[in-house]
Amino acid sequence: MxxxxxxxxxxxxxxxxxxxxxxxxxxxxxxxxxxxxxxxxxxxxxxxxxxxxxxxxxxxxxxxxxxxxxxxxxxxxxxxxxxxxxxxxxxxxxxxxxxxxxxxxxxxxxxxxxxxxxxxxxxxxxxxxxxxxxxxxxxxxxxxxxxxxxxxxxxxxxxxxxxxxxxxxxxxxxxxxxxxxxxxxxxxxxxxxxxxxxxxxxxxxxxxxxxxxxxxxxxxxxxxxxxxxxxxxxxxxxxxxxxxRTGKLCRYPKITACYIVFNEAEFISESLASIYPWVHKIIIVEGCTEYTKQFARPDGSSSDGTVEKIKNFNDPQKKIVLIQGKWKDKTQMRNEYCKHLKGFDYALIVDGDEVWSYREMAKVEELMFREPHVRAFSFGMYEFWKDFTRVNKGVWEQFLGRRTLIKLDKGLKYKDHLTPVTEDGQVIPATLHPEIHFHHYNYCQSDEKIKQKFEYYLKKGTPGFKLNENWYEEVWKAWDKDRVKVESTTGNHPFGGGYTVEYLGDHPEAVRNHPKYQHFLFIRKRSILFTCDLNFQLPFFHRLTPYDVNPLDPFAHDVKVFVLYDFLSHYSKNEIQSILNNLCALLDNQGEIRILEPDAEKITRAFCSRHISISDLNNLLLGNPNHQFGQRKTLLNVSLLKIMLLAGGFSFIQSLDRPDFFLEIRAFKSPIYNIFRHLKGGI
Known part of the structure; x- marks a missing residue:
């Protein structure tokens, strides 16, 4: 050379x-x-x-x-x-x-x-x-x-x-x-x-x-x-x-976030923080309607500190415009923010208890560039129940489709609370992207707030709510005492039907200082979440480097539990054995693996008793048909899985029944369980 x-x-x-x-x-x-x-x-x-x-x-x-x-x-x-x-x-x-x-x-x-x-x-x-x-x-x-x-x-x-x-x-x-x-x-x-x-x-x-x-x-x-x-x-x-976003390479769309709020103090700060970096302006229309004035202050404003939280929110770029008043109904409130959208490209419609993660908002941003011809977008959501650990399923999932991101080139007004139309009265069509989710904490609020919400819908005569006028006592309160009974009989939705499952994802960055998030971490036992669901970004199991997992930040240095959700769905037997061997090597002597697999018997019973739909049945048993991997590559039974765990180095294995549609298998690597296994004579 x-x-x-x-x-x-x-x-x-x-x-x-x-x-x-x-x-x-x-x-x-x-x-x-x-x-x-x-x-x-x-x-x-x-x-x-x-x-x-x-x-x-x-x-x-x-x-x-x-x-x-x-x-x-x-x-x-x-x-x-x-x-x-x-x-x-x-x-x-x-x-x-x-x-x-x-x-x-x-x-x-x-x-x-x-x-x-x-x-x-x-x-x-x-x-x-x-x-x-x-x-x-x-x-x-x-x-x-x-x-x-x-x-x-x-x-x-x-x-x-x-x-x-x-x-x-x-x-x-x-x-x-x-x-x-x-x-x-x-x-x-x-x-x-x-x-x-x-x-x-x-x-x-x-x-x-x-x-x-x-x-x-x-x-x-x-x-x-x-x-x-x-x-x-x-x-x-x-x-x-x-x-x-600075406009140096292309024109960046101007977005206005639009809120109507009343008594939304619990999550309004988190909601605002989650969308603040992405929008140019935030319009908040606040105050009671004819149906909620009994819960308001004399001037019609929220009585729970919502206004104070909005005014105290850190707004260095002066994006927030607060419009207060007494309103006839929610339709009038929505049409109020429509008066302030001139000069903007999109309206992002947000509720005060909806929070976006940074990654999901990035996907929304990319949609605007990838599909600029689309008039409006609707998205999926995680509807939480009681706290941050459980999400609603079944009939709850039928209520998707609210137009969340709306193009403004033909104007915007509301025919009713949920129906946006153009300036000339044409209903705005929407494209649904269920793979993009926001987190909805509507049912994570206090008993008193939930009671007020239910009374509002009853008083307003909203279709469906009169089907179960005693829902607050017979479902909401009763669920705390016997979840399985409520979900297996009436269901937990106000219209009937519906059930909850354990939530295996993480929560948006903006809610991680909320007390309910700390409870969520405690329940989770500091878990690293593994999943085959691409919405959670599939880890490459065979390498298991720090880049391949997304540990819950506060406990990244002290992980004891791995949760593998649905990992038998799309891997061969040899691939699964390799995964188990790698995980066993990573865990310390107090380590534990939890594996959740669909319980076919429970799912079938629920379908026969009409508690879940045919689509729920297919998704629970076969996985999401829209999933990149298609249908399940392998369905291993519990006995074979136990053998593979033992071969992978785990010394004690339990199969636990659960009140939802899953069977939980726990594998331990603790010396304590070695002794227990010896005394009890094995599995």
Missing amino acids: SGKRISKVSIIIPVYNNLQLLKKCISSLCQHRAGAEYELVIVDDGSTEPGMKEYLSNFENVIQQSNQGFIKACNHGAKVAIGEYLLFMNSDIEILHDDWLGRLVMVFEEKKDVGIVGCKLIFPDDTVQHCGMEFSSRHMNFIHRHYRAHKADPRVNQSRYVPAVTGALFMVRRKVWDELNGFDEQYVFGYFEDTDFCMRALEKGWKTYYCASVEMIHHQSATTGGCPSEVWFHNHEIFKQRWI
């Missing part, structure tokens, strides 16, 4: 395992004449693969660091590099021809306004992976131009200025690199740092260029194993906050 003493270019290769690909990369580097002097800097990011350290000992300029990720490896390598130009090359790149480096250097020397250069990257099948990147508002991201076109396609064989290039092979002037302080380490793992750098360079007047005459093979993601979803989401959020 040439040029260690008089290097014009520093080639920096971050390395993490995948020795064979690295050897192919280095071999191609040695095989092809570069056309420019260079030094080679290899940064080993904590590789553990056998043979890697021995191979790297053959090179003079190798930097060792603990596993800190691609971005820090690049920045570390740049600090010791001496070249006038820095070329960052993934270890899964394969060089194909001579004079490749000289051509890249020539771009900088001929085009003084260029700060960054990239080249053509192809897959082994001769289709294009990269020929420059362009921004897509639909994806809220930069995407590859002419992705998977043939490498001979004329569109990919013309050099040109482009908005950005990939970091897989990324060449930059040293002075530009130093001016921008390298890749931004707020990004982790290695996604979005390259396009972010190109945008920051452009702000400083430096352009990005695609050199079509340099062609290489990229064995894409072979060196990283892909990106954990939590990390990708984290990086995308930083990118969106910096470049999209």
Whole structure:
């Protein structure tokens, strides 16, 4: 290799395992004449693969660091590099021809306004992976131009200025690199740092260029194993906050959040906090109606401190507009906020006891860009019952469809409390996205609030509520004494039917200081939640790294219980055994695994007695048919599961009956249970 003493270019290769690909990369580097002097800097990011350290000992300029990720490896390598130009090359790149480096250097020397250069990257099948990147508002991201076109396609064989290039092979002037302080380490793992750098360079007047005459093979993601979803989401959020929500890359829609509230003190602060970063304005119409004036103060305002909470809410950007009064009904209240929507693109309709998680709001944001033609969106919800540990199912799930995000280009007013129409009176159609959820704490309030709510609907004559005028005493109060009896006879919904199940997700960030959340944590026993439901972001069980789980934050350092929900649904027997072995190795001696599986007998009985619908039956027994994995791959019986747990290293196993539609299997790794098992003679 040439040029260690008089290097014009520093080639920096971050390395993490995948020795064979690295050897192919280095071999191609040695095989092809570069056309420019260079030094080679290899940064080993904590590789553990056998043979890697021995191979790297053959090179003079190798930097060792603990596993800190691609971005820090690049920045570390740049600090010791001496070249006038820095070329960052993934270890899964394969060089194909001579004079490749000289051509890249020539771009900088001929085009003084260029700060960054990239080249053509192809897959082994001769289709294009990269020929420059362009921004897509639909994806809220930069995407590859002419992705998977043939490498001979004329569109990919013309050099040109482009908005950005990939970091897989990324060449930059040293002075530009130093001016921008390298890749931004707020990004982790290695996604979005390259396009972010190109945008920051452009702000400083430096352009990005695609050199079509340099062609290489990229064995894409072979060196990283892909990106954990939590990390990708984290990086995308930083990118969106910096470049999209600021309007620098595209026009960002202006959203107004619209509330009608009365006696909503329990969750109004949490609700406002959950949507505050996403909206430009918040209109709150507050006060009693003809049907709730007996619960109001003399001036018609809320009597539970709602107004005080709104006025004391931290509103640094002065987004909140509070409109107070006495109102005829909720329809009049809704039409009041409609008078203040001029100049906005969307109305986000929120109740005072609805809270959004950051991730779910990000999905809503992406919908606006992906489906700008849609007039209104409706979403799913988690309807909680009594506290944060149980959610309502069955008949409760039939009441989806409220238009939550409404486009305002044709105006907005309300025909009745729940029916938005355009300015000319046309009902606004909606597209339902049940995979996106908000958290609804309507039935998590005090007995007195629930009683007031029920009396309001009775007095107003709302259809359905008169079917069970004694619901408050016979259902709401009776449920605390005998949940199973209530749910198996009348059901818990005011109209009849309905049941509750244990909630296995987490709650939005905005409610995590609420007393009910602390109770939720106590009930959960500091669990890490594993699930095959993609709404919870499926963990990659076979690796089980810190990025693969989402522990409840306050107890991330002290986990004792793993909850695996529905994990038998979509995995083979061998995959399940591997999962169990890994979990057993992770747990300490006080560890426990809880596995919830549908109890077919209970579910069938409930269906025959008309307590659940045919769709509930199918979902409980077979899983959601819209699930990416389709129907269940395997249904293991309890006996086989016990055998697999014993083979996985667990010493005591219990099968517990539950009052809902699930059977709970608990597997312990505690020495105490070893003794108990011995005394009792086994399972």
